[in-house]
Every structure is written in structure tokens, then in C-alpha cells.
Amino acid sequence: MINPSAVGWIDKFFLKQNSSLLAAEMQPDLFYKKVRETGFIYGHIVSFNIPFQIVTKGWLQNEISKVALLNTLYGVYELTTGENNQEKFVSKAVAFYNEMNPQGFSLFKKILPDDSASVTLEKIIDSRVQTNIDIISKNFSHIVTNALLFIDVLAFRQYLIHGKIPEKYLKKIEEAIISIVSLALKTKSTKSKYDDLLIKLFESSVRYSKFSKVNIKNLEELKLDYFTKELEQNYLIDMAGMALWSDGVIENNEAYFLYKLAELMGVPDDFVTECMEKTNEFITKYKNEIPYFKYSNPVKHFYDQTTQTVVTLIGRNKNRLVKEIVQSKELMLLLAYSTRRDLNEKEKKKVRKQLLDICKTIPSLAIFLLPGGSLLLPIFIKFIPTLLPSAFNENLDHED
Structure with missing residues (x-):
């Protein structure tokens, strides 16, 4: 045993x-x-x-x-x-x-x-x-x-x-997955506000590329010729298929997206047809066992669960976070400004980088550096100022 x-x-x-x-x-x-x-x-x-x-x-x-x-x-x-x-x-x-x-x-x-x-x-x-x-x-x-x-x-x-992991391989495959899933979700004819939130999470969640922004508007912009092996190509198609299945229906424009994705990688149409059939068959059979599909709106549940996780982590590490953050006047100001206006891309990049540096020093926050953890980072950034208002607002008032 x-x-x-x-x-x-x-x-x-x-x-x-x-x-x-x-x-x-x-x-x-x-x-x-x-x-x-x-x-x-x-x-x-x-x-x-x-x-x-x-x-x-x-x-x-x-x-x-x-x-x-x-x-x-x-x-x-x-x-x-x-x-x-x-x-x-x-x-x-x-x-x-x-x-x-x-x-x-x-x-x-x-x-x-x-x-x-x-x-x-x-x-x-x-x-x-x-x-x-x-x-x-x-x-x-x-x-x-x-x-x-x-x-x-x-x-x-x-x-x-x-004999080694090719340079930027992890970065490229991660960005390909994020971009493809994001594009797949955008093809859905009916999206809730939670679908849009999930898309933003994907676009903000780059683990190996050091915060470079994934901003692909169509499949043709993806450099899919980098992925020449069947295992990689099949996996990318299946990931897109799963994202499209999230509401239980794959419409004609969504199916077209999958076939177009396969065409760009030289994958036969038969695999796409099989992908849709197998995904539907598997999730239908095990839907009641998969936590993601146990709820009437799985995307809303996903967002609610991750939000609660981040709030809990911030609460448990509040004192340590404040201690680390106040040591950086620039980070303090940017977090304070984020409560009153949208940060530009350069400012967002600075915030993400400095917060991840802080996460390296606090064991409980190490999950933000690990697989899947980067998806929580945008929520993390959002909730720090709201959970710690005095430290940030006083600093901003002083600057004003």
C-alpha cells in the first residue's frame, strides 16, 4: 500500500x-x-x-x-x-x-x-x-x-x-497559454463581469517574464512557430478548449477559434474535433467532482475565493507588510495614489516588482512567486491600500 x-x-x-x-x-x-x-x-x-x-x-x-x-x-x-x-x-x-x-x-x-x-x-x-x-x-x-x-x-x-531548459522556454510557453486563454475567453459572445475579471487576471499574470505585459489582440500576433512538438501544440489547444467550455457551450465562433489556432500550428482538424469531444465528455462526466464546476457561476466563485485568500494573507501579515512597505517611500506613494487614480503601466510595473521583492522576505507570501500565485497578485495590489488605509492615506496627505 x-x-x-x-x-x-x-x-x-x-x-x-x-x-x-x-x-x-x-x-x-x-x-x-x-x-x-x-x-x-x-x-x-x-x-x-x-x-x-x-x-x-x-x-x-x-x-x-x-x-x-x-x-x-x-x-x-x-x-x-x-x-x-x-x-x-x-x-x-x-x-x-x-x-x-x-x-x-x-x-x-x-x-x-x-x-x-x-x-x-x-x-x-x-x-x-x-x-x-x-x-x-x-x-x-x-x-x-x-x-x-x-x-x-x-x-x-x-x-x-x-541538458538544460532552453532560455526563455518557460516564459514563452506561459505567455502563449495566457494569451491563448485570454483570446479564447474574448471570443465568447456572452461574457459576465466576472469573465472580464478573469481575462484581466490572466493578462496580469506573467511568472517568468518579469512583468512584461501580454497584449496580444489576435492569434496571428502569437509566435506559435516556436512550439513545434505535438505535446506542446496539443496542450495549447486543450487549454483553450477548457477555457471556452467554462459555460458548458462551445459556439460556432469559439469552435472557429480552436480550428484557427490549430491551423496556425499545423495541427490537423481531427485533433480539434477530438479536443472538443474529449473536453465535453470529461467535464460532463466529472463536473460534480471538480470544484471549479460545482457552482452556478464558477468564474464568480473563482474570483471570490481568490479574493478571500488574498485578504486573509494580508491580514495575517499586516504588521510585517507595513514594516517592509514603509521602507520604500516610492512604493508607499504609488500604493496611495492607486486608491485615487489608475496607475500607468510604468507605475504598475514598479509596484509589482517591489511587492514581489517583499514577498520573498515573508514566507507566508511566497505563494505569489509560485505556480498560479501570480494570478493573485493584481488582487493583492488592490487590497493592500484598502486594508491598511491609515499608513497610505496619511503618507499621501503629507505629499499633497
Whole structure:
């Protein structure tokens, strides 16, 4: 019996499975479709693509996600290298995550020098999954959190091929996803105010590009020729398909958007048709189990949940935040001005950069530096002045 919350679960997993996927019998398109069947692409895992099934009754969702992430990483390792050497895989995965770790922030502080490679990987995977499910919110949108874990898989494949993660790869794929999902949402003929809020969140949420603004107005402006591999192309189409399905209907103009996206990447129309069918089939079947779709207006729920999360974090770290912020007169002024007028792009960039620097110094706010956490940043900026009015308004009055 495997316990993904106990030390040694990775070794036990491989001992039980022996090998997960046989690369010699697997092609990229088949590998992707099998991963999608498990729900990993959709951010809601319902099964594992393994020879010996595991009973998960009583498991927490994050425990299921741990095994799914491990298994998918190992699958792409076999697919890419043609090997099924589990020890070598673990070593490569640890080295990959050490390189992937963004902005010099230590994501894995609990790792000890004498940890074995497999125990180190367990802690890394725990950090990745916990970030997306528990720390931010158990009801955080599957479209923008757990589903984004497939970026790890794509980047790991690049690492295996090149011996390193290609420069700006993470930046480019993240911006492509954000831009495509944003454009997809904009094609919807009927949008609520919450759809518009979600679009703004996507456009403001750039993790690896150091605050460059994503401002793509149409598909033709995207540099999709950078993504030449089936796994990347299929994933981008599925992400757009999920965003369009959020109201349960894909209209003709939305379907056209998906086919146009596929055409620009040289993906056959058959895959788009299958994408829409599989997405509809999966979400319809598991809709009642996916937190994002349990509510009459999932986008409103998404925004409400993330807002509450940010308010709670600010409240818990209020004193430390004030102490850090008052040390920067420029940041104080800009936050104060934001309560009375819209900041321009240059000012917004300064605020985001300085607040993220502060987040690095406060452990509880480290989630803003992690996968999905950047989606909370615009709300974070919005609520700081309203929760801490005296410190900011007095400073602004003094300047006036």
C-alpha cells in the first residue's frame, strides 16, 4: 500500500509498478491522449496510466496529484530517452527542478543535504502540488493551477533533450497559454463581469517574464512557430478548449477559434474535433467532482475565493507588510495614489516588482512567486491600500 504522504513513497511506487510506460511502444500523440484520459491535462486526476492500478480510496486530492505528476514526468522521461532507468530518472528530475526554480527563490527549503535523491524529489513534488491545491485555495480554478502542472512535464522534456531548459522556454510557453486563454475567453459572445475579471487576471499574470505585459489582440500576433512538438501544440489547444467550455457551450465562433489556432500550428482538424469531444465528455462526466464546476457561476466563485485568500494573507501579515512597505517611500506613494487614480503601466510595473521583492522576505507570501500565485497578485495590489488605509492615506496627505 502506497502512502504519498509518507517518506519513501516514490521508491515504493516504482517497486510496485516496475516500469510505468514503455517508450518503445509509445508515440507522442498516444502518450498525450493517455495522459489526457487520466484528467492530468484538466487538472482533475481520475486515474493513473500505470500497469498495476492503485487503490486511492481515502486519499487526499493532493496525494493523487503527487502520484500523477511523478508518473507523467516518468512517462515523458521514457518517451524522450527511450530508457526506463528509475534511478537515473529521479536524478534527472531533481536536477531539472533545481534549474527550473524561478527568480532565485528557494522553493524547497525543507530539503536536507543528506536526503536521498528520491526523498528530495518527494519534497519537490509535494511543494509543486501543495502550492496548486492547498496553499492558494482548494477551490482555485483548475484551468489556471493544476492544469498548469503539465508545463513541468513539457519543460522536463526540453531539459532531457538539451541538458538544460532552453532560455526563455518557460516564459514563452506561459505567455502563449495566457494569451491563448485570454483570446479564447474574448471570443465568447456572452461574457459576465466576472469573465472580464478573469481575462484581466490572466493578462496580469506573467511568472517568468518579469512583468512584461501580454497584449496580444489576435492569434496571428502569437509566435506559435516556436512550439513545434505535438505535446506542446496539443496542450495549447486543450487549454483553450477548457477555457471556452467554462459555460458548458462551445459556439460556432469559439469552435472557429480552436480550428484557427490549430491551423496556425499545423495541427490537423481531427485533433480539434477530438479536443472538443474529449473536453465535453470529461467535464460532463466529472463536473460534480471538480470544484471549479460545482457552482452556478464558477468564474464568480473563482474570483471570490481568490479574493478571500488574498485578504486573509494580508491580514495575517499586516504588521510585517507595513514594516517592509514603509521602507520604500516610492512604493508607499504609488500604493496611495492607486486608491485615487489608475496607475500607468510604468507605475504598475514598479509596484509589482517591489511587492514581489517583499514577498520573498515573508514566507507566508511566497505563494505569489509560485505556480498560479501570480494570478493573485493584481488582487493583492488592490487590497493592500484598502486594508491598511491609515499608513497610505496619511503618507499621501503629507505629499499633497
